[in-house]
Amino acid sequence: MKTAFFKTIMAIAVCLSISVAQAKDKKQADFEALQKQVEKNLKNFDDLDFNVFSNQKWNELSRSHSKDVKVHWPDGHITVGIDRHIADLKYMFTYAPDTRIKEHPVKVGQGEWTAVYGIMEGTFTKPMTTPDGKVIQPTGKSFKLPMATICHWTKEGPMDEEYLFWDNQTYMNQIGLGK
Numbered sequence: 001m002k003t004a005f006f007k008t009i010m011a012i013a014v015c016l017s018i019s020v021a022q023a024k025d026k027k028q029a030d031f032e033a034l035q036k037q038v039e040k041n042l043k044n045f046d047d048l049d050f051n052v053f054s055n056q057k058w059n060e061l062s063r064s065h066s067k068d069v070k071v072h073w074p075d076g077h078i079t080v081g082i083d084r085h086i087a088d089l090k091y092m093f094t095y096a097p098d099t100r101i102k103e104h105p106v107k108v109g110q111g112e113w114t115a116v117y118g119i120m121e122g123t124f125t126k127p128m129t130t131p132d133g134k135v136i137q138p139t140g141k142s143f144k145l146p147m148a149t150i151c152h153w154t155k156e157g158p159m160d161e162e163y164l165f166w167d168n169q170t171y172m173n174q175i176g177l178g179k
Contacts, residue, residue, distance in 0.1 A: 061089075096175070097122075
């Protein structure tokens with residue numbers, strides 16, 4: 001009787017050990033899969049800034065942005081849709097055609113979120129047309145300022161929400177339009 005009881009207890013202990021090990025393995029596998037996705041998203045984001053944005057390859061923006069992406073801009077306006085986002089990005093290049101981001105010294109991610117810190121730079125060399133139609137002549141002054149972007153990525157791949165951050169007053173001061 002004691003032997004049968006002992007064997008039963010041992011069998012239960014072995015089953016529990018196997019279940020715990022399997023749960024740990026699954027948890028580890030889930031974590032590793034999530035980390036791979038974060039790394040993939042950060043790599044995609046590097047390509048977005050260093051290649052697509054800096055070289056104005058707007059037809060490639062859909063690799064990183066969903067069709068209905070919601071973008072929060074540093075000046076407070078919010079856009080919805082990749083076409084509107086592209087229009088806003090193109091505008092930046094009308095007066096500073098050499099605008100670029102070539103580094104992300106800080107990149108972090110967790111789950112479906114990523115954040116990068118980078119340096120945006122360029123030169124105000126072409127006339128700037130403001131939304132009210134006023135034309136501001138170029139100053140020839142360069143800008144180099146820190147920027148950050150926080151993104152939410154969909155399970156399908158592209159981001160569906162993007163938060164852009166840089167100091168617009170510093171930007172305007174550096175290109176000679178600050179007051």
